[in-house]
Amino acid sequence: MLDKQDRHRLVELGIKLIQDKSLLNAFLEPAGIKTKNINLNGSPKVFWESVVEQVSAQNKEQAFIAALLTKFNESELKDFKDSIDANSLEKQIAHIKSMIAGRDCVLFLGPEFLTCRDSISRAYIPFNKYLSKKLAQSLMEDDIYFETNEEENLSYIINCYEQSPGFFNSMTGYTAEKIYTDGRIMNSFYHELFEMDFPLIINTNPDTIIPDFFKDRCIQGHYDQTNNPDSIFSIPSGNKKTIVYNIFGSFANPASIMFTEKQAVEFTRRAYQKQPGIPKAIREMVESSFGLFVGFDFLDWHFKILFDVLDLKHKPGNYSITEYNTLVEERHKAYYQREYNMRFLTNDIGDLLTSLK
Structure with a gap:
């Protein structure tokens, strides 16, 4: 899949090569690109952005560029192909x-x-988010204030946790270890x-x-x-x-x-x-x-x-x-x-x- 910078580069190349949208099918079909979701209306920039978006989404970049090269022997297009080939998965x-x-x-x-598997959603989530949610639950049970929309912000939740009554030095690490062991x-x-x-x-x-x-x-x-x-x-x-x-x-x-x-x-x-x-x-x-x-x-x-x-x-x-x-x-x-x-x-x-x- 192309990143945004490469998609922009291919759009600019496409506009230079083809401004008549009726000519595009001659390159899309040989590359095996499904055209159902391609919008060929509007200016060349608009329809090329739609073409490149679908080419990238369908992982057909190399096939599409190869199809273009059968007609256009442009050095810039060749350089782009070489760049895509070198960075292929x-x-x-x-x-x-x-x-x-x-x-x-x-x-x-x-x-x-x-x-770690979340006991509520049953989905696996990163341990740091799991830990944050568990500590937030502990704060709630102890009636200690925290911003509920920040329950997955581990740094913030720990700062709240370490200000709770009865907290002692290194308590966070040992609590995290217990949550990890039980998870x-x-x-x-x-x-x-x-x-x-x-x-x-x-x-x-x-x-x-x-x-x-x-x-x-x-x-x-x-x-x-x-x-x-x-x-x-x-x-x-x-x-x-x-x-x-x-x-x-x-x-x-x-x-x-x-x-x-x-x-x-x-x-x-x-x-x-x-x-x-x-x-x-x-x-x-x-x-x-x-x-x-x-x-x-x-x-x-x-x-x-x-x-x-x-x-x-x-x-x-x-x-x-x-x-x-x-x-x-x-x-x-x-x-x-x-x-x-x-x-x-x-x-x-x-x-x-x-x-x-």
């Missing part, structure tokens, strides 16, 4: 697969990857990861599911802002096992977990000042490898801070896999494409992970 999957096989790809797991976590995607060989998995969630699956195939650690001596993470010399690093803390030490925006800012300060720092071996691995991002919607501003801390700008390249129902706004796409050389693949996550094995 098949070629990008093949490239990611080769990077994984060569242990040259670091996996980043975002908040949308860890999901119904969907773990089918983790089975797919088990069959891949990543040198490093950076988990932005606090769970320990991957080490439970990988067992002696991995070593695990987490960032601990409390500077607990027992949580200092060192990587053995010559290690060949997958490193699983929970960068915002872990249920292994609930006091280490960071949930709020305030904690994200504090994490940045501590990481930059190395109080504590992110292990050098992890930073070097991140900087020298491709990145595969799964479970991010890129709405949380503090991930921009995390990516700067990890110096993602200087990586060879980054790929993001998002579900069809995860809408990444064009302005966010443009930012991450520009700043971090991020390419976006939209598909069923389970299917894509299967294809990468």
Whole structure:
């Protein structure tokens, strides 16, 4: 599917090539494009926008451009085709697969990857939203005021929760651990990861599911802002096992977990000042490898801070896999494409992970 920038480019190309709408069927039909929902009324710009919208929706970009090239030998059209071909889902999957096989790809797991079954809707939702709703329910039961339309805003709900009577330091982490333990976590995607060989998995969630699956195939650690001596993470010399690093803390030490925006800012300060720092071996691995991002919607501003801390700008390249129902706004796409050389693949996550094995 074309993004907005490519759709705009194809519309402009189309207007240059064909302004008589009666000529379009000669290219739409050979490309196998259904014309039922195409509006051929109005100006060339109007009907070309309708054509491109349907071409993109039906995933017929390559077939349509190939049909146009049978008549128009335009260099700009050829360049556009080359660009589309290079960024095709098949070629990008093949490239990611080769990077994984060569242990040259670091996996980043975002908040949308860890999901829990909601007891009311029966649907699986991201754990951070599930946690927020559970804490909001607790606030309601204790008759503590909060804005009900913000019940899925975890940072806000935690701020309210931590002001409740009887709250003690680290209570949030331990409460979150209990909610996590009692919840119904969907773990089918983790089975797919088990069959891949990543040198490093950076988990932005606090769970320990991957080490439970990988067992002696991995070593695990987490960032601990409390500077607990027992949580200092060192990587053995010559290690060949997958490193699983929970960068915002872990249920292994609930006091280490960071949930709020305030904690994200504090994490940045501590990481930059190395109080504590992110292990050098992890930073070097991140900087020298491709990145595969799964479970991010890129709405949380503090991930921009995390990516700067990890110096993602200087990586060879980054790929993001998002579900069809995860809408990444064009302005966010443009930012991450520009700043971090991020390419976006939209598909069923389970299917894509299967294809990468």
